[in-house]
Amino acid sequence: MKLIRPLVAKLQPYVPGEQPKISGLVKLNTNENPYPPAPAVLTAVKAAVDDRFRLYPNPVAQSLREKLARLHGCEPENIIAGNGSDELLAMLVRCFADPAPAGAQAKVPASAVVQFLRPCYSLYPVLVAIHGAAANAVPLGADFSLPRVAELRRGGEWNFKAALTFITTPNAPSGRGYASADLEAICQAQRGVVVLDEAYVDFARENALALALKYPNVIVARTFSKAYSLCFQRIGYCVGAKPLIEALHKIRDSYNVNGLGQVAAEATLENLPYYRANFKKIIATRERLTQKLGELGFETHPSQTNFILVRPPRFPAKQWLEKLREQKVLVRWFKDPAVTDFLRISIGSEAQADALLKAARRIMR
Amino acid sequence: MKLIRPLVAKLQPYVPGEQPKISGLVKLNTNENPYPPAPAVLTAVKAAVDDRFRLYPNPVAQSLREKLARLHGCEPENIIAGNGSDELLAMLVRCFADPAPAGAQAKVPASAVVQFLRPCYSLYPVLVAIHGAAANAVPLGADFSLPRVAELRRGGEWNFKAALTFITTPNAPSGRGYASADLEAICQAQRGVVVLDEAYVDFARENALALALKYPNVIVARTFSKAYSLCFQRIGYCVGAKPLIEALHKIRDSYNVNGLGQVAAEATLENLPYYRANFKKIIATRERLTQKLGELGFETHPSQTNFILVRPPRFPAKQWLEKLREQKVLVRWFKDPAVTDFLRISIGSEAQADALLKAARRIMR
Numbered sequence: 001m002k003l004i005r006p007l008v009a010k011l012q013p014y015v016p017g018e019q020p021k022i023s024g025l026v027k028l029n030t031n032e033n034p035y036p037p038a039p040a041v042l043t044a045v046k047a048a049v050d051d052r053f054r055l056y057p058n059p060v061a062q063s064l065r066e067k068l069a070r071l072h073g074c075e076p077e078n079i080i081a082g083n084g085s086d087e088l089l090a091m092l093v094r095c096f097a098d099p100a101p102a103g104a105q106a107k108v109p110a111s112a113v114v115q116f117l118r119p120c121y122s123l124y125p126v127l128v129a130i131h132g133a134a135a136n137a138v139p140l141g142a143d144f145s146l147p148r149v150a151e152l153r154r155g156g157e158w159n160f161k162a163a164l165t166f167i168t169t170p171n172a173p174s175g176r177g178y179a180s181a182d183l184e185a186i187c188q189a190q191r192g193v194v195v196l197d198e199a200y201v202d203f204a205r206e207n208a209l210a211l212a213l214k215y216p217n218v219i220v221a222r223t224f225s226k227a228y229s230l231c232f233q234r235i236g237y238c239v240g241a242k243p244l245i246e247a248l249h250k251i252r253d254s255y256n257v258n259g260l261g262q263v264a265a266e267a268t269l270e271n272l273p274y275y276r277a278n279f280k281k282i283i284a285t286r287e288r289l290t291q292k293l294g295e296l297g298f299e300t301h302p303s304q305t306n307f308i309l310v311r312p313p314r315f316p317a318k319q320w321l322e323k324l325r326e327q328k329v330l331v332r333w334f335k336d337p338a339v340t341d342f343l344r345i346s347i348g349s350e351a352q353a354d355a356l357l358k359a360a361r362r363i364m365r
Numbered sequence: 366m367k368l369i370r371p372l373v374a375k376l377q378p379y380v381p382g383e384q385p386k387i388s389g390l391v392k393l394n395t396n397e398n399p400y401p402p403a404p405a406v407l408t409a410v411k412a413a414v415d416d417r418f419r420l421y422p423n424p425v426a427q428s429l430r431e432k433l434a435r436l437h438g439c440e441p442e443n444i445i446a447g448n449g450s451d452e453l454l455a456m457l458v459r460c461f462a463d464p465a466p467a468g469a470q471a472k473v474p475a476s477a478v479v480q481f482l483r484p485c486y487s488l489y490p491v492l493v494a495i496h497g498a499a500a501n502a503v504p505l506g507a508d509f510s511l512p513r514v515a516e517l518r519r520g521g522e523w524n525f526k527a528a529l530t531f532i533t534t535p536n537a538p539s540g541r542g543y544a545s546a547d548l549e550a551i552c553q554a555q556r557g558v559v560v561l562d563e564a565y566v567d568f569a570r571e572n573a574l575a576l577a578l579k580y581p582n583v584i585v586a587r588t589f590s591k592a593y594s595l596c597f598q599r600i601g602y603c604v605g606a607k608p609l610i611e612a613l614h615k616i617r618d619s620y621n622v623n624g625l626g627q628v629a630a631e632a633t634l635e636n637l638p639y640y641r642a643n644f645k646k647i648i649a650t651r652e653r654l655t656q657k658l659g660e661l662g663f664e665t666h667p668s669q670t671n672f673i674l675v676r677p678p679r680f681p682a683k684q685w686l687e688k689l690r691e692q693k694v695l696v697r698w699f700k701d702p703a704v705t706d707f708l709r710i711s712i713g714s715e716a717q718a719d720a721l722l723k724a725a726r727r728i729m730r
Contacts, residue, residue: 001526001556003582004612008460016424016619036416046414051401053629054594059381083448086618095373099464130616161366191366217368229419232624247369251495253451254381254488258623259597264418
């Protein structure tokens with residue numbers, strides 16, 4: 001008798017970007033924010049480090065959800081908070097997709113299909129495999145554009161009955177932004193749940209949050225990690241119709257959001273102007289870096305996120321990854337054939353962008 | 366087409382003990398520690414509230430696992446840390462048990478059976494239902510004693526091939542402790558994975574951690590919440606054979622343990638004498654409270670945890686729950702028929718125990 005499920009034994013786990021132990025590296029590999037949280041956030045967290053540690057945190061992050069509801073013009077029952085949006089993405093798969101029936105010949109029902117556009121956040125296929133559901137990956141356009149519904153209908157690969165559809169918007173790892181109208185057309189056409197994963201939306205021109213409050217089958221996922229400099233404390237959330245959110249709450253771990261994370265996220269919402277000023281700085285750095293890399297011969301794509309995807313000149317992307325690391329600059333490279341010729345570079349501070357450009361020039365010499 | 370899986374739609378979610386918003390209540394309902402964390406733990410956490418918030422925490426809690434490995438005489442690869450032990454219990458179900466095949470008449474294979482002794486931590490059956498596995502609940506003795514393997518073999522209800530068996534040891538909600546030799550006999554007899562859930566073991570006479578390092582099919586689950594006053598920051602861990610732990614890592618969320626939680630847990634391990642002194646105080650309060658409640662006519666059971674299960678005199682347990690609440694004392698009552706005549710009372714400080722006794726005397730007058 002096998003102790004470990006065959007499904008788990010054959011899993012290829014998700015490999016997160018390196019968190020280096022060596023200091024002094026220019027870390028542009030995991031889309032972290034170069035700017036620290038607002039000083040008032042750190043003060044609020046420090047003030048909460050006390051005897052309350054012995055007590056359980058609020059199990060539903062009530063106060064945080066109330067503040068988010070005010071921000072988004074909805075009710076707390078439209079919101080669920082998670083241990084980072086990664087936890088919520090995993091819960092979405094478990095909540096809305098069935099495991100596929102066993103046996104190689106078994107027909108896969110639409111209720112077990114989880115669909116996404118490739119390339120996308122590389123975690124989705126891993127989550128689908130963990131749950132034993134069936135993945136349906138459909139390619140984006142060559143310029144990472146979102147196919148129109150009419151094209152999807154023609155293509156035949158797309159499944160309009162898929163239990164769950166993930167759309168990373170703006171797209172990762174390309175950085176491409178999508179128009180809400182195009183997203184809305186897909187949401188209307190899908191019969192299952194559509195998740196708009198807006199992890200990077202604060203760096204984009206528009207967001208699609210309104211769709212989550214308009215349609216019974218749409219959920220928007222957000223995170224405090226990147227835009228709000230809170231990776232360390234793991235806070236994400238989903239917004240959607242109450243029946244969908246209620247279903248997610250049913251399968252949630254009882255106390256899934258740690259107490260100081262709740263405190264930090266609440267304080268963040270009291271200091272939004274600080275963060276909005278940072279978004280502007282990051283966007284300015286992004287535009288400058290895109291231009292400068294273009295001048296160096298990199299193929300660049302317009303980004304609406306805090307990273308850019310570039311096709312480097314002269315050497316293969318994987319060699320660039322290694323050469324940049326030798327220069328103490330960490331960027332990200334993916335095995336996924338759709339983007340294997342590219343590097344994904346997080347937008348750091350101005351000084352970090354300069355360090356990257358300097359290293360690139362040195363490599364090309 | 367249904368948006369929500371039928372399995373999820375019919376779930377009865379776990380209801381955690383109340384976290385009251387009113388202050389001034391004597392809170393003896395969720396087995397929290399009456400004593401705060403060691404001052405050095407709070408100092409260490411405060412010192413970590415800084416720019417690092419913008420970065421992801423260590424994805425595998427490496428430094429914490431190294432310290433735990435030294436404590437338990439094993440290697441970091443024998444350990445996985447979780448977002449509270451609740452997250453790990455849910456992962457154990459997903460990692461080691463298959464969902465049961467659909468259809469009422471379908472035969473349930475042993476690979477889909479999750480087994481536990483009743484009463485137990487009331488979360489297990491909820492986790493089994495969420496995963497769609499099959500629960501096999503077998504009653505403990507009337508005095509909450511663990512059946513011997515020979516009795517289990519006679520009884521016929523027990524499944525020696527179950528994919529996963531949970532044993533809460535010491536037992537919750539009864540507080541009864543178990544001999545490692547009896548636990549070992551069950552571990553040897555089971556062909557699937559056995560999880561010894563030692564959430565309360567620091568208040569017990571013996572622990573069974575050695576079994577997790579001796580047998581290929583045994584996992585011990587521990588938590589920092591209760592004994593180490595860290596409920597707020599959500600840290601639990603499992604110890605077991607490397608192949609089992611590796612399988613759990615494969616299905617783990619990438620950054621499942623928040624950064625300040627890692628800092629707090631590591632600092633806790635540097636301050637164990639402080640906590641051991643508290644265990645002694647709590648055990649002394651437990652023994653005194655057990656005796657005094659016995660004198661008032663409560664049926665008591667010897668406990669090896671930081672709570673006691675008592676059958677109250679005169680009124681039904683549920684009425685006692687309400688009457689105590691009127692007196693501003695919160696305790697826990699369960700619907701589970703196995704313990705519905707009982708109240709579970711967390712062991713608080715000496716003053717809290719006095720407040721409970723005073724309220725009980727007032728109710729009985």
